[in-house]
Amino acid sequence: MPTDRALVLRRFPYSESSLVVRALSREHGRVHLLARGAYRMHSRYFGVLDLFDELELEWRQSPRRELAELRRGDVTRRRRALREDLPRYRAAVAMLELADLGSRPGRPDPELYELLSACLDRLGDADRPPDAALVVFELGFLQNHGLAPALARCAACDRNAPPTSTDRSRAHFSAGSGGRLCASCAEESRAAGRRVGTMPIDVLQDGEALLVDLRAHRLPPEDAITDPDRLVALRDLAERFLDYHLDSTPKASRAFLATPNRNAKP
Numbered sequence: 690m691p692t693d694r695a696l697v698l699r700r701f702p703y704s705e706s707s708l709v710v711r712a713l714s715r716e717h718g719r720v721h722l723l724a725r726g727a728y729r730m731h732s733r734y735f736g737v738l739d740l741f742d743e744l745e746l747e748w749r750q751s752p753r754r755e756l757a758e759l760r761r762g763d764v765t766r767r768r769r770a771l772r773e774d775l776p777r778y779r780a781a782v783a784m785l786e787l788a789d790l791g792s793r794p795g796r797p798d799p800e801l802y803e804l805l806s807a808c809l810d811r812l813g814d815a816d817r818p819p820d821a822a823l824v825v826f827e828l829g830f831l832q833n834h835g836l837a838p839a840l841a842r843c844a845a846c847d848r849n850a851p852p853t854s855t856d857r858s859r860a861h862f863s864a865g866s867g868g869r870l871c872a873s874c875a876e877e878s879r880a881a882g883r884r885v886g887t888m889p890i891d892v893l894q895d896g897e898a899l900l901v902d903l904r905a906h907r908l909p910p911e912d913a914i915t916d917p918d919r920l921v922a923l924r925d926l927a928e929r930f931l932d933y934h935l936d937s938t939p940k941a942s943r944a945f946l947a948t949p950n951r952n953a954k955p
């Protein structure tokens with residue numbers, strides 16, 4: 690019977706008193722579990738399968754069934770603070786939604802698990818804006834999936850991508866071409882029918898500062914970027930990039946992206 694660390698991604702009521710949970714396990718990828726009687730007061734799973742908490746689960750996998758049966762569940766770390774503060778709660782749900790989209794049953798991804806767990810921990814720190822942890826998770830998620838945008842050099846030719854000739858504070862940028870572009874690759878991308886815009890260079894630099902650490906498989910320092918406006922601008926870049934490259938848009942992203950691009954030329 691597999692035993693593993695896990696984080697609940699989604700919960701669905703099932704029959705009268707049971708619960709189906711989708712969880713990200715560290716060593717077994719995404720698992721779909723039936724917790725019988727989880728809603729009964731005396732159930733051994735009562736209060737165990739909450740969102741955001743670090744869990745230790747044991748389940749029985751039946752080869753003929755899609756749902757595995759939960760056999761044991763323990764909370765190893767509660768993250769109550771994330772349930773008591775709406776902006777933090779929303780950021781945590783956004784992380785779970787992305788982890789759900791980016792994980793598959795039977796495909797272990799310990800790095801995604803560790804990133805999610807560490808970013809949920811950071812999100813609990815009341816001294817930092819919630820976007821600080823969320824942006825790190827989003828860029829780490831892109832990096833983990835081989836989708837990280839090129840922010841320092843040209844995404845197409847890997848040469849320098851200097852500021853645009855008309856505005857020295859901005860550089861060419863195209864989600865479809867992989868990120869920042871030099872002038873000639875921007876021309877080529879346009880000719881190939883891709884959308885090419887521009888992005889403020891300071892936002893690109895903020896993102897690159899975080900990606901340097903994420904590429905080296907470590908978390909950026911907690912105080913790397915703390916200014917809420919800079920974080921929102923970077924989050925806008927990361928979520929539009931994710932939106933372009935993922936098959937579906939996480940629900941948590943839709944409201945955030947409903948406003949016009951925050952990095953558009955004023």
Ligand SMILES: [Zn+2]
Nearest residue numbers: 843846871874
């Ligand atoms: Zn180029």
